[in-house]
Amino acid sequence: MRGKARIAASAALILALPACSAEPEQPLRAALTTPTDIDLTWRDDRSGIAGHVLEFATDEDGPYTVLQYLAPQVTDYRHPDLMPRTTFHYRLTSYRGPTARPHLTERPDGIRLTWSDDSPAEDGYLLEIRKKDGERYDPVAVLDPDTEATDFVPLPDEKRATYRVRAFVLGERSNVVRLTTGE
Amino acid sequence: MRPTLRTLTVSTALCATSLLAAPHALAEVEPGGWQSVSPTYTEQERGCGQIDGLTFRLTCSTASGDQRAERRYATYTGGTRQFEGYFRITSLSGTRISLKQTFHESGSGPYFMLAVERGGRLYAVHGGTTLSNAGTVGATVRVNTVHQVGAEHRTYINGSLKHTYASPGGSFYDKFGAYRTNSGNGTATVEWSNVRFWRK
Numbered sequence: 001m002r003g004k005a006r007i008a009a010s011a012a013l014i015l016a017l018p019a020c021s022a023e024p025e026q027p028l029r030a031a032l033t034t035p036t037d038i039d040l041t042w043r044d045d046r047s048g049i050a051g052h053v054l055e056f057a058t059d060e061d062g063p064y065t066v067l068q069y070l071a072p073q074v075t076d077y078r079h080p081d082l083m084p085r086t087t088f089h090y091r092l093t094s095y096r097g098p099t100a101r102p103h104l105t106e107r108p109d110g111i112r113l114t115w116s117d118d119s120p121a122e123d124g125y126l127l128e129i130r131k132k133d134g135e136r137y138d139p140v141a142v143l144d145p146d147t148e149a150t151d152f153v154p155l156p157d158e159k160r161a162t163y164r165v166r167a168f169v170l171g172e173r174s175n176v177v178r179l180t181t182g183e
Numbered sequence: 184m185r186p187t188l189r190t191l192t193v194s195t196a197l198c199a200t201s202l203l204a205a206p207h208a209l210a211e212v213e214p215g216g217w218q219s220v221s222p223t224y225t226e227q228e229r230g231c232g233q234i235d236g237l238t239f240r241l242t243c244s245t246a247s248g249d250q251r252a253e254r255r256y257a258t259y260t261g262g263t264r265q266f267e268g269y270f271r272i273t274s275l276s277g278t279r280i281s282l283k284q285t286f287h288e289s290g291s292g293p294y295f296m297l298a299v300e301r302g303g304r305l306y307a308v309h310g311g312t313t314l315s316n317a318g319t320v321g322a323t324v325r326v327n328t329v330h331q332v333g334a335e336h337r338t339y340i341n342g343s344l345k346h347t348y349a350s351p352g353g354s355f356y357d358k359f360g361a362y363r364t365n366s367g368n369g370t371a372t373v374e375w376s377n378v379r380f381w382r383k
Contacts, residue, residue, distance in 0.1 A: 036344075056342055063377055065269065065325045065341055081344040083327065085215075088342065109301065124321075141303075142321045150320070151276075153302030 028092045028174040035182030036084060041076045042092055042174065050166060051126075051139065053093045060089055060178070069095075069126055069139035084183035091176045097122060097168040099137075104163065110153040111163075117148045119167030126168050127152060132160040139166075217265060217381035222257040222357075231369065232361065237376060239360035241369030244277055250369060253360030258288055259382070260354045263331045268359060268378040271323045272371065275301055279367025281308060282318075282359060283326055285336060289353035295336055295346075297326065298364055307338075307346055308364055314338065314345040323376075330355065 028042045040054065049072050055064040056079065067079065082088065102113035113127065125147050128137040140158075143150055143165075154161065226234050231243035232252030239252040270282055278301035287294035296308035303319035306312060317324050317340060327339040333352035338345055357380070361373045 058342070063269065065323055067341055079342060082342055083339055083344070086342075141319050144321065155302070155316075 028090060028177050030090055030177040030179050032179050032181065033078075036080075036082045038079045038082060038088060038090075038179055038181070039076065040079065040090055040092075040177070043075060044072070044094060046094070048096050049094050049171075050096050050168060051094070053095060053170070055091050055093070057089045058083070058086055060087075060176075064089075064091065066142075069142060071128075071136050071138050073136050082181045084181050087178060087180045089176055089178045092174040094171040095123070095168040096171060097166050099128070099164045099166045102163055102165050107151070110151055112149065112151050113163060113165065114149040115165050117146050117167075121169070122167035123170045124168060125150075126166040128164050128166055129154075129158055129161040131157060134161070137162075137164060216383040218383060220380050220382050222259075222380055224254045224256045227251055227253045227255055227358075227360075230363075234360065237374060237378070239373045239375070241277065241280065241361050241363060241371045244368050244370055245363075246368040250363040251360065253284075253358045253362055255286075256357040256380070258354050258356045259332070261332050261352075263329065263383050264355075264357075265330075265381040266328045266357050266359075266378075267326070267380075269323050269325050269376045270359075271374045271376075272299060272318060272320050273374055274370065274372045275299070275320055277301065277363075277367060277369040277371050279364045280369070280371045280373070281362040281364050281367075282373060283328070284358040284362070285328060285330060286356050286358055287351070287353060288356055290351055294350075294355065295328070295338070295348060296364070297338065298367070305340060305345075307348075312346060315340040317341060328357075 027044055031039045033039045051072050052070050054067045054070060054077055056067055057064040100115050102115040105112040122145050124145050125143040126139040127141040127150060128139050130137045228234055230248055230250035231241055232250055233240040233242060234252045241250050241252060279298055281296045281298040283297040284293050285295040286292065297305060298308050299305055299318040303316050305314045305318040307314060325341050329337045330350060332350060334350055336348045336350045359375055361371050363369060
């Protein structure tokens with residue numbers, strides 16, 4: 001992390017944003033907490049939401065890049081060590097969709113997961129895992145629509161995890177927030 | 184169909200826009216003075232490497248020899264250069280495939296190599312530093328490299344600084360695609376998009 005102590009320049013931005021983004025139709029908020037770190041927070045109390053996709057771009061017209069698919073319990077994200085004096089745009093899109101338990105086959109260098117594509121019009125599949133003793137499922141891979149199999153290489157702390165796949169459909173998109181980094 | 188993001192509601196007004204005197208949004212990163220450039224390139228298909236537009240494939244699992252499908256851009260010798268591109272690995276049965284190189288033509292050769300291991304770990308081949316775990320199959324990843332010749336080479340993954348490396352002087356060039364590293368093997372398919380270059 002660079003420049004953690006130099007936050008004075010961004011203080012005005014942090015103060016200015018909440019007053020604007022507190023409106024219900026603008027659930028995504030952003031704060032420049034150091035010159036090169038942006039903290040994003042959001043709230044989504046709607047029922048049936050299975051998670052959110054957080055994206056960023058440095059041009060307001062995009063292209064936007066997915067930072068992460070996030071479980072519904074997650075309501076904040078730090079985008080760290082950013083490019084200096086660069087404008088970042090963020091947006092959040094909710095998704096819904098059913099889950100299914102895949103069939104697992106052990107392989108020498110990972111596992112193979114297979115399932116039936118019973119969803120009529122998904123935007124894609126998410127592979128979600130719950131680590132041993134974990135309290136929630138988190139997305140770890142995004143797959144094309146109509147997919148019925150994938151190979152996965154678990155990290156050391158994922159080898160005793162529980163797996164499921166979700167046929168997801170993207171929903172409403174949030175407001176866009178924009179901040180410019182310092183330094 | 185890829186998992187594109189569908190918009191069901193028109194986004195509301197840009198909250199921060201009305202509050203912040205942000206500069207005009209430019210695609211390139213880091214402080215200004217950048218000039219967009221379009222360096223020429225040649226394509227390299229060696230071994231089982233195949234190129235189709237911006238799709239680069241290694242069609243064999245051979246763990247030896249020269250297996251590559253890459254674009255090699257024109258040599259530069261000074262100033263500061265920026266590369267931006269987005270890659271999406273659409274299949275990776277193999278591992279340790281180089282995706283982007285900054286090549287030291289007048290020096291030691293592959294000076295900086297960004298590679299991916301099966302499972303999505305992005306790492307710097309020289310030194311082995313992990314840059315990110317974002318290189319999973321299906322995910323689009325944005326890469327920016329800023330190279331101050333004779334000073335420093337910086338690599339940003341999805342906007343975040345992940346690698347800084349001292350740079351000697353001399354002549355360099357950019358390459359991207361799919362390239363089997365010494366300890367790697369295919370098969371692999373990598374799609375690149377929105378590739379741009381700047382200098383100052």
